[in-house]
Amino acid sequence: MRKKFDAVIAGGGINGSSIAFQLAKRGYKVAVLDKGKIAGKASGAAAGILGVQTELTEDGPLFQLACKSRSMYRSLIPELEDLSQVHIGYQNKGVYKVAANIEEEVSYKRLIESQQKAGEVAEWLSMDDLVKREPFVSAKLRGAMYIPNDGQVQAYELSLAFAKASMALGAEIYEYTHVTDFILNDERVYGVRTSQGEFLADSVIVASGAWSREILEKTGIVLPIIPVKGECFSVKVEKPLVQGTIFSHGCYIVPKQNGRLVVGATVKPHSFDEKVTVEGISLLMERAQNLVPDIANAEWERAWTGIRPQSADGKPFLGQHPAIDGLYIAAGHFRNGILLAPATGELMADILEGRAERPNPFVLSRVEYIGHSSKGVVM
Known part of the structure; x- marks a missing residue:
C-alpha cells in the first residue's frame, strides 16, 4: 500500500489526534498512524486533570501555554462532542x-x-x-x-473525540500501523515506511509520546525524553x-x-x-x-x-526537526498531555503553516541532544 497525504502523524494519542483535528479543519489531507489502538497508551490511562495551577508552580512559557489550553476547552468541547458524538465528561x-x-x-x-x-x-x-x-x-x-x-475530563473519551472529530473532517486513522522508518532525501522527509506500506506526505509529525525517542533515533538524533x-x-x-x-x-x-x-x-x-x-x-x-x-x-x-x-527540562518539544525539513516533533508532555492537547494541536498547525509566533520556547535546540546525521530510508 502506498498513499499520499499532506501530513502524516505518527502517534494516535491525544496530541496526535488534536494536531490531526486542527489540520483537518484547515483543509489538510491527514493520516494518523498508531502501532496499536487510538488512545491506547498514556492518553487513555490519564486521570484527566486539567491542572494548570495544580501542577505548574512557576510563570513562564509552559504556564502560559497551559493557561491558554485550559481556556480553549469551554468552546472546544461542544464542537468535539458535536462532530464525534462522544461525551467527554468535562x-x-x-x-x-x-x-x-x-x-x-x-x-x-x-x-x-x-x-x-x-x-x-x-x-x-x-x-x-x-x-x-x-x-x-x-x-x-x-x-x-x-x-x-482547574477542571477535569474523561481522558480516553476526549482522546477518542479528537480522533473521531478529525475523521468527520476528512482525516484518516490507521490503527495497528507501526512506523518503521522515514523516507528521506537531501535532508527532507517525504513520508514514512510502515508495517502496512508507505505513506507519502509533505509533512510528518512525530507525536508518539514516550516512544518518540525510539522513532526519531532513525533520523540520527537522540531526543532527551524518558x-x-x-x-x-x-x-x-x-x-x-x-x-x-x-x-x-x-x-x-x-x-x-x-x-x-x-x-x-x-x-x-x-x-x-x-x-x-x-x-x-x-x-x-x-x-x-x-x-x-x-x-x-x-x-x-x-x-x-x-x-x-518526560523531557529533560520538563517542557514539551513542539517544533521542527533540527536537521530535516518537513519533519516535526510534538512530544514530551509528561503529566500534562491532556491539559496541553488543545494548544498543542493549534500551535503545531500554526508551525506547519509558518504562522507561529517567534521565538518558539519549545524547540528542540533549547536542550542538548545527541547526533545530527540524517538516516532513514532514502528515496
Whole structure:
C-alpha cells in the first residue's frame, strides 16, 4: 500500500489526534498512524486533570501555554462532542491542593500569592472551610489551596473525540500501523515506511509520546525524553465522597461520573513496564485513605498503568526537526498531555503553516541532544 497525504502523524494519542483535528479543519489531507489502538497508551490511562495551577508552580512559557489550553476547552468541547458524538465528561468543580504539614501550608500560601499576581484565581481554605466543602477529607490535613478553574475530563473519551472529530473532517486513522522508518532525501522527509506500506506526505509529525525517542533515533538524533511509568486504580462509591479533585504530594483522587473515583499515580522513571504491581497500588491505597479515610469502604473496580513522556527540562518539544525539513516533533508532555492537547494541536498547525509566533520556547535546540546525521530510508 502506498498513499499520499499532506501530513502524516505518527502517534494516535491525544496530541496526535488534536494536531490531526486542527489540520483537518484547515483543509489538510491527514493520516494518523498508531502501532496499536487510538488512545491506547498514556492518553487513555490519564486521570484527566486539567491542572494548570495544580501542577505548574512557576510563570513562564509552559504556564502560559497551559493557561491558554485550559481556556480553549469551554468552546472546544461542544464542537468535539458535536462532530464525534462522544461525551467527554468535562467537569469544573475545582481542585483542592491539600497541605499535609506546615511546610506545605506555607509553600501553598506563597504559591497562591504568586498566582494571584499573575492574574489567576486561587485561595487558601482553612480546615474549617475545607470540611464545609468536602466533609469526607481527613481531619489530619492543615487546609488546602483551592483552584476553581482547574477542571477535569474523561481522558480516553476526549482522546477518542479528537480522533473521531478529525475523521468527520476528512482525516484518516490507521490503527495497528507501526512506523518503521522515514523516507528521506537531501535532508527532507517525504513520508514514512510502515508495517502496512508507505505513506507519502509533505509533512510528518512525530507525536508518539514516550516512544518518540525510539522513532526519531532513525533520523540520527537522540531526543532527551524518558518513559515514566504511572500506576492508577479506580473504585466505586454509592454516595459521593468528594465533589472536587483532591490533590496532594504523591496522590490524587478524581471524582468521575456514576460514582467512580480515580486514584493515581505512582512515578517510576526509565520504565516501559506496563504491569500493575502490588507495591504501587498498595502505596496509592494508603495515600488515598490518608486523604479521604472513607474510601477504604469503596468497591474495587480496576487498576492500570500509563507510560508518560518526560523531557529533560520538563517542557514539551513542539517544533521542527533540527536537521530535516518537513519533519516535526510534538512530544514530551509528561503529566500534562491532556491539559496541553488543545494548544498543542493549534500551535503545531500554526508551525506547519509558518504562522507561529517567534521565538518558539519549545524547540528542540533549547536542550542538548545527541547526533545530527540524517538516516532513514532514502528515496
